[in-house]
Amino acid sequence: MKKFDAIIIGSGQAGTPLAFRLAKVGMKVALIEKEHLGGTCVNDGCTPTKAYVASARRMWDAMHGAELGVSIPAGAKADLKKIKTRKDSLVKTSVDGIKQGIQESEKLTLLEGEAKFIDQKTLEVNGDKLTAELIYINVGARPASPEIFADVHHLTNKSILKLETVPTHLIIIGASYIGLEFGQMFRRFGSKVTIIEQGDHIIHKEDEEVSNAIREFLAEEGVKFKMNSKVTQAKNTKGGIQLTLETNGKASKVSGSHLLLAVGRKPNSDLLNLEKTGLKPDKKGFIPVDDYLETSVKGIFALGDCNGKGAFTHTAYNDYEIIAQNSFDGKDRKVSDRITTYGLYIDPPLGRAGLTIREAKEKGYKVKIAHKPMDEIARAKEKGETKGFMSVLIDADTDKILGASILGVGGDEIISGILNVMYSQQPYTVIRDSVVPHPTVAELIPTMLGDLK
Ligand SMILES: Cc1cc2nc3c(=O)[nH]c(=O)nc-3n(C[C@H](O)[C@H](O)[C@H](O)COP(=O)(O)OP(=O)(O)OC[C@H]3O[C@@H](n4cnc5c(N)ncnc54)[C@H](O)[C@@H]3O)c2cc1C
Numbered sequence: 001m002k003k004f005d006a007i008i009i010g011s012g013q014a015g016t017p018l019a020f021r022l023a024k025v026g027m028k029v030a031l032i033e034k035e036h037l038g039g040t041c042v043n044d045g046c047t048p049t050k051a052y053v054a055s056a057r058r059m060w061d062a063m064h065g066a067e068l069g070v071s072i073p074a075g076a077k078a079d080l081k082k083i084k085t086r087k088d089s090l091v092k093t094s095v096d097g098i099k100q101g102i103q104e105s106e107k108l109t110l111l112e113g114e115a116k117f118i119d120q121k122t123l124e125v126n127g128d129k130l131t132a133e134l135i136y137i138n139v140g141a142r143p144a145s146p147e148i149f150a151d152v153h154h155l156t157n158k159s160i161l162k163l164e165t166v167p168t169h170l171i172i173i174g175a176s177y178i179g180l181e182f183g184q185m186f187r188r189f190g191s192k193v194t195i196i197e198q199g200d201h202i203i204h205k206e207d208e209e210v211s212n213a214i215r216e217f218l219a220e221e222g223v224k225f226k227m228n229s230k231v232t233q234a235k236n237t238k239g240g241i242q243l244t245l246e247t248n249g250k251a252s253k254v255s256g257s258h259l260l261l262a263v264g265r266k267p268n269s270d271l272l273n274l275e276k277t278g279l280k281p282d283k284k285g286f287i288p289v290d291d292y293l294e295t296s297v298k299g300i301f302a303l304g305d306c307n308g309k310g311a312f313t314h315t316a317y318n319d320y321e322i323i324a325q326n327s328f329d330g331k332d333r334k335v336s337d338r339i340t341t342y343g344l345y346i347d348p349p350l351g352r353a354g355l356t357i358r359e360a361k362e363k364g365y366k367v368k369i370a371h372k373p374m375d376e377i378a379r380a381k382e383k384g385e386t387k388g389f390m391s392v393l394i395d396a397d398t399d400k401i402l403g404a405s406i407l408g409v410g411g412d413e414i415i416s417g418i419l420n421v422m423y424s425q426q427p428y429t430v431i432r433d434s435v436v437p438h439p440t441v442a443e444l445i446p447t448m449l450g451d452l453k
């Protein structure tokens with residue numbers, strides 16, 4: 001039996017920085033990773049997809065030069081092999097950085113293998129047993145894969161990143177983060193793209209206006225949507241796959257060269273033998289934790305996607321901060337202090353913070369809404385990128401900002417300014433009365449708030 005001060009299962013966006021921090025304060029730490037250092041974000045999530053989004057944008061620029069008076073000779077072509085090589089190099093740099101950090105740390109031991117509990121505080125990896133009083137679970141999630149697709153060739157967010165030629169017709173199941181980001185980028189790389197969604201709105205968590213605007217501009221680029229559609233049959237064909245759909249009671253068929261499943265993610269908690277620790281995941285497989293990320297077993301914590309408190313890299317990293325700062329910096333940080341925020345990295349992007357209008361109304365807030373279409377903003381017009389709008393939601397009783405959606409050029413960056421005011425718990429009037437550089441898209445936020453009725 002090997003004894004450690006702390007064991008971390010999974011080298012994701014919470015586990016990796018935590019391993020370094022624990023080792024830095026002198027603890028003997030084991031970091032267990034079954035697949036790849038850095039986890040999903042680095043290897044098959046944020047880093048690769050945002051690298052591809054950047055290549056897709058260059059492709060779009062090449063096709064749209066004439067709109068801004070620039071003649072670009074015809075013949076722009078996405079070379080997926082080169083796009084992948086660039087991505088692989090970005091991923092490698094990140095992973096090598098983690099490897100080097102581990103090699104340089106005397107207190108940190110990396111164990112490459114899959115961890116399983118064999119009793120409350122003991123784990124087994126590759127036949128070795130190890131124990132610690134403190135155990136941090138950071139096992140992340142994997143792509144969900146409905147039974148109906150089990151026997152047809154299909155891609156996930158992992159395998160699609162291994163392709164070296166552009167699919168002729170990519171069918172995507174699921175119109176949310178993964179489906180929309182991959183859908184637009186492959187459309188721009190030259191694929192025909194059809195997205196099949198069971199619901200009646202794409203990116204269903206958002207307000208209807210956001211969802212409709214995104215659908216409209218993706219459709220304008222040629223992405224086809226089949227809404228309210230369920231796959232009732234899937235089969236392999238000579239040229240790819242054929243799906244039978246049921247849409248509002250009507251049957252139809254769609255055939256494509258490739259199929260991507262983007263129907264959500266399943267926590268990896270089922271791989272851990274959790275019952276040996278006395279822990280029980282919830283119905284969706286998330287490991288229940290308190291506001292300080294501790295499970296019902298003292299000394300065992302769950303961080304990142306597997307605890308169901310967030311599904312993003314910044315939420316996983318914040319979980320690390322909560323543990324580290326409460327343990328070593330005398331702070332009292334809690335999950336419930338976190339304000340929801342994320343980007344959807346289509347082009348133009350969506351930056352989101354706080355509540356949607358629907359959520360605010362459901363919670364009983366009396367709301368004031370400031371709203372500005374991008375086509376009324378000088379800088380957006382100058383850039384020739386006028387799709388989308390900005391909207392900020394205000395609590396009519398307190399003047400505090402409840403939420404915001406910035407859909408449009410720079411929206412993923414602009415949202416942080418609004419988020420900072422939300423964290424500082426100041427009223428919206430602080431932004432309304434601020435002076436912002438001209439000409440920027442953000443300069444219209446004070447104007448928009450000034451127009452608030
Ligand atoms: C295609 C895609 C794009 C994304 N884009 C974004 C984005 O732009 N912005 C954003 O904020 N988020 C994005 N995300 C989400 C983000 O990647 C995750 O929220 C984040 O990686 C979660 O980190 P984590 O630390 O919880 O787990 P992970 O990063 O998933 O790491 C968990 C690690 O645990 C390992 N592991 C699992 N079980 C065991 C075991 N039993 N023993 C040992 N090791 C184990 C896994 O191999 C993995 O390396 C994206 C996700 C996907 C799939």
Ligand SMILES: NC(=O)c1ccc[n+]([C@@H]2O[C@H](COP(=O)([O-])OP(=O)(O)OC[C@H]3O[C@@H](n4cnc5c(N)ncnc54)[C@H](O)[C@@H]3O)[C@@H](O)[C@H]2O)c1
Nearest residue numbers: 174175176177178179196197198262263264311343344345
């Ligand atoms: N920009 C980002 O931050 C980013 C990007 C990519 C992924 N992610 C993370 O990855 C996670 C997973 O994303 P996702 O898009 O796979 O899942 P999701 O859970 O957000 O959406 C899945 C979609 O698939 C639809 N769906 C499910 N089953 C279906 C079926 N059988 N037929 C048709 N439609 C079906 C659902 O209605 C839903 O719209 C998200 O939680 C997100 O946090 C984040």
